[in-house]
Structure formats: structure tokens, C-alpha cells
Amino acid sequence: MPEIYLYNTLTRKKEEFKPAIPGEVRMYTCGPTVYLYASIGNFKTYVFSDVLRRTLEYNGLSVTHVMNITDVGHLVSDADEGEDKVVAEAARQNKTPWEIAEFYTQAFFRDADRLNILRPTIICKATDHIPHMIRMVEEIVANGYGYETDEGIYFDVSKYPEYGRLSGINLEKQMAGARVEVKTDKRNAADFLLWRKAPKEHIMQWESPWGMGYPGWHIECSAMSREYLGDQFDIHTGGIDHIPIHHENEIAQSWACSGQIPARFWLHGEFLLVDGGKMSKSLNNVYLLDDLAARGYEPLAFRYFCLGAHYRTKLNFTWDAIAGAQTGLRGLRAQVQRAVQSQGSVSEVAEQKVAELKAAFLEAINDDLNTPRALAVVWEAAKSDLGPALRDLVADFDRVLGLDLLTGQAKDEQVDESELPAEVAALLKERAEARKAKDWAKADSLREKLREMGYAVKDVKDGYEVTKI
RNA sequence: GGCGACAUGGCCAAGCGGUAAGGCGAGGGUCUGCAAAACCCUUAUCCCCGGUUCGAUUCCGGGUGUCGCCUCCA
Incomplete structure (x- = not known):
């Protein structure tokens, strides 16, 4: 069994990864909030999770991969303010929240499919797990970590001394840092809603021990990961922006129930930048896969582009860069597909080279998913004059890369x-x-x-x- | 203000103690009526200043610059 190293946000180190249960990895990925189309920035993170999962499988591990679909409870502000995102969008479009969630869930998976992102083993919707969440909130309260106010049930972060460990924040300094006081009846600035009491007119609401209401955003991940993966599983992934609030809160909630940090390894993907700066709605530079397609770039060119950089570094998206990625991907396919068609038998020299390349590839991806290095190995393979031996080799690499190297469109497709x-x-x-x-x-x-x-x-x-x- | 990250050729980017992977682009060449494709060749001393070291892009300190999170957002 080869050694796999992954960078763990929890310890801020690269550590050797071994699943708790030999041979079986339990992995959870924070999925989309389905109130809008997912942007290419979102997908950078999902490509990363996908490569992680594929790498684990490539190493012979079986992976149970759970992803949530947030269709309720994610408020416009992550800090428990404003409206529910899905509900707000539904009002805008004059539809029901369920229609909105369904529509954008399908859109999400359509794009994910186009990016060769493997479907998670289990996809779970928040609205299907309200009872699980209620039970968990009850448990948190019973264990003394929650309290009720007129607004709902809050988690009391002062009861969890480790709060802030993942992000390295210091609560006292944070508070001294003077975020303008919010009008709320919570005890500590960092306390967050586990369950929110709903006004009568709120569309999505469920019965609970605290009256009608709906869950807080973070509780779904704690409840569902626990349901499908247990109190402590192997890997939790998400975007880097989730470290300070969402994942911190998840850890606190789960700890309040089980006394354990829910995942042993926490992996986070860095952001995609656009023209060197952030991609945001307010700057109007949020691109979708369809926007790339409209300019003639295939989804897998974006995947190739993502693979060209390490997942923990910021990746700068520019139209020049994506053009280069598209050309590069087509060129790689052309190179591979041409070589594969060549005749002849596999020489001993080729066999040895194949073994070397395979080892180099494995070492690269097992070193905290170093896909740029892995891609360099693929290029070397494509140029190594391996003849027919290249086919199996590239097919093997593509199990991790997911770039359709043998079947995808190569350079200059001829017209009939x-x-x-x-x-x-x-x-x-x-x-x-x-x-x-x-x-x-x-x-x-x-x-x-x-x-x-x-x-x-x-x-x-x-x-x-x-x-x- | 708090927290974090990064600064490598025209662009996207690996490497992180022993004088810089890969892709895109560009230039030159072979081939071609020409072009395209293909193939070959060329294309960086790693932001600045100190320090540690036989030796630093890679470690430490100090600058400068950029970016991200704390508010929309992966």
C-alpha cells in the first residue's frame, strides 16, 4: 500500500493519510447551496474533491463519498443574518423554494457531470433530514451546549474551549476587533443558530420541540455526516472560506454530541481568482461553465486548467489562461491519440519506462494531490515514444485526471x-x-x-x- | 482592526537547501508551391535588503507589493 500524504488544515501539516478502517475511506464534501448556478469558482473546489476521491480509489481504497445539498437554512449571511437564500431566490422568481432547489440541484449535477466529477456515493438533501437535525440539536442542548432565545436555539461557543482551533482565530481578539454589535439576544458574538424559530409566513418550516422553525445552516452537515459516516470519519473537504465559520461550527456541534472532532483530516481548496482579484457578484465577474462554453471552451478544459495548479494555491483565471489550457488539453489528447494508434509490440524498454512513469505519477498525486506534477508526467509519457503501451498507461492516469485523454476531442477536429x-x-x-x-x-x-x-x-x-x- | 496566504520567464504555474518541472505563447529550423500540422532547437538565476550555511529561489529577520477571509462567495 503506497503512502498518501495530505495537508490537514487541523494540524497545518502534511500528514500521512490512512483511513481509520483499513481499506475504506469515509469522506464528506460540503455541497452546494442550491439557490443559484454554481460558478467555475465553486467548481474548482469540487474538482479538487473529485481528484482527492479518485486518488484514494486509485490507491485501491474504497471510498464512501457523501455530499450534502443545502436546500434550506443557509442564510444570506453566513453569520445568521438575513433571509434564507433559497427562500429569497424563490420569492424573486415567484416560485416555491422546492422548485428553486430542484432546478439548481439539477443544474449543479449537469455541470459536475460535464466536468467528469464523479457522483458522490451518497447525495443528501438537508430538507430530507430535518428529524436528524432536530435530534442533534436536542442532544446539544441536553449536553449543555445550547440555549433557547426568542429567535431560536443557539450554540454557546463559550462552552467549547477549543472553538477556533481550525481557523486559528482567537475569540477574544475577534470580539475586541469590534464587529459592529448585531441586534440579537445571543450570549457570545460567535454563537450561532442551531434552529431558527420561524414566523408564520415563512414558507419552509417544520415542527420541532421549540415550535415551528427551520434548521441553522451548519447543523445539516453535522447531522448528515454523522448519519452516513459516523461520529468520526476520515476526511472532510470544502472551500477555504468555510474554515472560519462553517467548519468551526460543525466541529463545535459534533463535539458537543460525541466528544470528537467529526473528521480526522480537513482539506480545503483555495480560491479561484479572476484577473488577479476575487470573483464576486458585485464585481460582475462570476463565470459559469456555460460562459466558457459560449466562448468555445469545453468544460474539461476548465478541469485541465484546475489540475495545472495545486489545489491549495490560488489559481488565476484569465481568458488567456483558459485558452492556453484548452490548447494544451487538445494538444495532449492529439499527442496521446496519435501515439496510441501506432503499430508494433511493446518493447522491454517501453515496459520499463512505463513502470517509471507510473511510479512518478503515483508519487505526485500521493503527495498532497500534486496534479501539476502529475500532468507533467503525462506529457512526458505522451512524448516518450511508448507506442501501443501508452494506451493502458494513459487510461490508468485518466482514472485520476478525468480528462478523457483517449476519447476526448483532440486538436482540429476534421469536418465531415x-x-x-x-x-x-x-x-x-x-x-x-x-x-x-x-x-x-x-x-x-x-x-x-x-x-x-x-x-x-x-x-x-x-x-x-x-x-x- | 483581527486572521491567513502569496510574490518564479510574455501568460497559467511546479519545485522549497545543492545553481530552476510542465503547458500556453514567442523566435529559429526541417518539411511544404505557400500555409497548416508534425518534428527539432531556443526562450528565467526565482520582488528588495540583511542573516544562517561550504552553498538559498528554497531557512530566519526586516522591507515592499498583491490577494483572500472576518459582509455576498467554493
Whole structure:
């Protein structure tokens, strides 16, 4: 069993990872709040989780991967203020929260599929687990970590001395740092809602021991991870922005119930930047996969782009960069697919090279998911003149990379002649005749004309090939 | 104000004590009527100043700059 090293936010170190139960990994990923389309920034994090899961499986481990769908309780502010995001969006669109959640859940998985993000083993919706959450809140209160106010049930962070361990925040300093006082009846500034009492007109609400209401945002992850993975599982993943509040709160809640930190390893993906700065709604630079597609970039080019940088470093998205990634991915596929078609048998030299490359690849991904290095190995493999041996090797690598290297579109896909518009076909024919007559000036001008129409013509030994630009 | 991160060639980025992976782009060449494709070659001393060390991009200290979270957001 090869050694796997992962950076654990909890200890701020790279540690060797071994599942608590030999051979079986239990992993939880904070899923989307389904009130909007997920952006490419969101997906950077999900690509990271996916690569993690694939890496574990590549190492021969079986992975139970749980992902939540937040369809209730995530307020407009993470700090328990404002409206419920899903409910607010529903009001805007004049739909029910359930319709909104369903729509954006499907949109999320459609995009995730396009990115070759494997479906989690278990996908769980918050609204399907209200009783689990209520039970957990009851337990927290019974254990003395919660208290009731007119607003709802709060978690009392002062009862959990370890609060802040994950993010390294110091509560006292935070408070001294003077966040403007919020009008609330909570005891400590960092206390957060476990359960919120709902006014009559609130659409999504459930019966509870504290009257009608709905769950706080953080409790769903604690309740559902516990339900499916137990009191303490192996890995918890999410975006880096979740460290200070969401994951801190999750840890506190779970601790209040089980006396354990719910996950042994906490892994966080860094942000995607746009033009060197943040991507935000207010700056109007939030891009979706569809926005990339509209400019001709395939979803997997974005995946390749993400893999080109380490998950714990900020990745700067620019149109130049994604263009480079698209070209790179197509080029890699072209290289691989061409090599794979070559004839011949596998030589001993090739076999040895394959073993070397495989080892280098494994070492890279097992070193805290060093995908940039792994990609460099793939390029080396593609250029190593391995002949037919390359096929199995690349298929093997692609189990982790998920880039459709053997099957995806390579450079300059040829256009089927029969599907060309008549006008284009006529010009091609005219050009072929001009060439036969060695009328190069005419041939060149026709090629230019075709280019303007969106078709690139290249001459090959006994004819020409047409590709769409 | 609190917390955290980063600064590597035109761009996206690995490496993190022994004089810099990879991709994109660019330049040159082979091939081609020309072009394209393909192939070959070329393309950085790592923000600045100190220190530790035989030796630092890599460690420490100090600058400068950028970015993120604490409010929308992965």
C-alpha cells in the first residue's frame, strides 16, 4: 500500500493519510447551496474533491463519498443574518423554494457531470433530514451546549474551549476587533443558530420541540455526516472560506454530541481568482461553465486548467489562461491519440519506462494531490515514444485526471465533407482545381476566403483536410 | 482592526537547501508551391535588503507589493 500524504488544515501539516478502517475511506464534501448556478469558482473546489476521491480509489481504497445539498437554512449571511437564500431566490422568481432547489440541484449535477466529477456515493438533501437535525440539536442542548432565545436555539461557543482551533482565530481578539454589535439576544458574538424559530409566513418550516422553525445552516452537515459516516470519519473537504465559520461550527456541534472532532483530516481548496482579484457578484465577474462554453471552451478544459495548479494555491483565471489550457488539453489528447494508434509490440524498454512513469505519477498525486506534477508526467509519457503501451498507461492516469485523454476531442477536429454547406464545398472544389493548375495565388485567396467563412483548409499529401475554426 | 496566504520567464504555474518541472505563447529550423500540422532547437538565476550555511529561489529577520477571509462567495 503506497503512502498518501495530505495537508490537514487541523494540524497545518502534511500528514500521512490512512483511513481509520483499513481499506475504506469515509469522506464528506460540503455541497452546494442550491439557490443559484454554481460558478467555475465553486467548481474548482469540487474538482479538487473529485481528484482527492479518485486518488484514494486509485490507491485501491474504497471510498464512501457523501455530499450534502443545502436546500434550506443557509442564510444570506453566513453569520445568521438575513433571509434564507433559497427562500429569497424563490420569492424573486415567484416560485416555491422546492422548485428553486430542484432546478439548481439539477443544474449543479449537469455541470459536475460535464466536468467528469464523479457522483458522490451518497447525495443528501438537508430538507430530507430535518428529524436528524432536530435530534442533534436536542442532544446539544441536553449536553449543555445550547440555549433557547426568542429567535431560536443557539450554540454557546463559550462552552467549547477549543472553538477556533481550525481557523486559528482567537475569540477574544475577534470580539475586541469590534464587529459592529448585531441586534440579537445571543450570549457570545460567535454563537450561532442551531434552529431558527420561524414566523408564520415563512414558507419552509417544520415542527420541532421549540415550535415551528427551520434548521441553522451548519447543523445539516453535522447531522448528515454523522448519519452516513459516523461520529468520526476520515476526511472532510470544502472551500477555504468555510474554515472560519462553517467548519468551526460543525466541529463545535459534533463535539458537543460525541466528544470528537467529526473528521480526522480537513482539506480545503483555495480560491479561484479572476484577473488577479476575487470573483464576486458585485464585481460582475462570476463565470459559469456555460460562459466558457459560449466562448468555445469545453468544460474539461476548465478541469485541465484546475489540475495545472495545486489545489491549495490560488489559481488565476484569465481568458488567456483558459485558452492556453484548452490548447494544451487538445494538444495532449492529439499527442496521446496519435501515439496510441501506432503499430508494433511493446518493447522491454517501453515496459520499463512505463513502470517509471507510473511510479512518478503515483508519487505526485500521493503527495498532497500534486496534479501539476502529475500532468507533467503525462506529457512526458505522451512524448516518450511508448507506442501501443501508452494506451493502458494513459487510461490508468485518466482514472485520476478525468480528462478523457483517449476519447476526448483532440486538436482540429476534421469536418465531415458531406456536412459542409454547398457554398463551402464549391469553393473547396474550385481551390483544388486551382492547385492542380498550380494557380497558387488563386488557391491562397480561396483558402483565405474559406478561413473567413470559418473553415481552415490544410493541404495533405493527396488532397486536403477541412477543420472548423 | 483581527486572521491567513502569496510574490518564479510574455501568460497559467511546479519545485522549497545543492545553481530552476510542465503547458500556453514567442523566435529559429526541417518539411511544404505557400500555409497548416508534425518534428527539432531556443526562450528565467526565482520582488528588495540583511542573516544562517561550504552553498538559498528554497531557512530566519526586516522591507515592499498583491490577494483572500472576518459582509455576498467554493
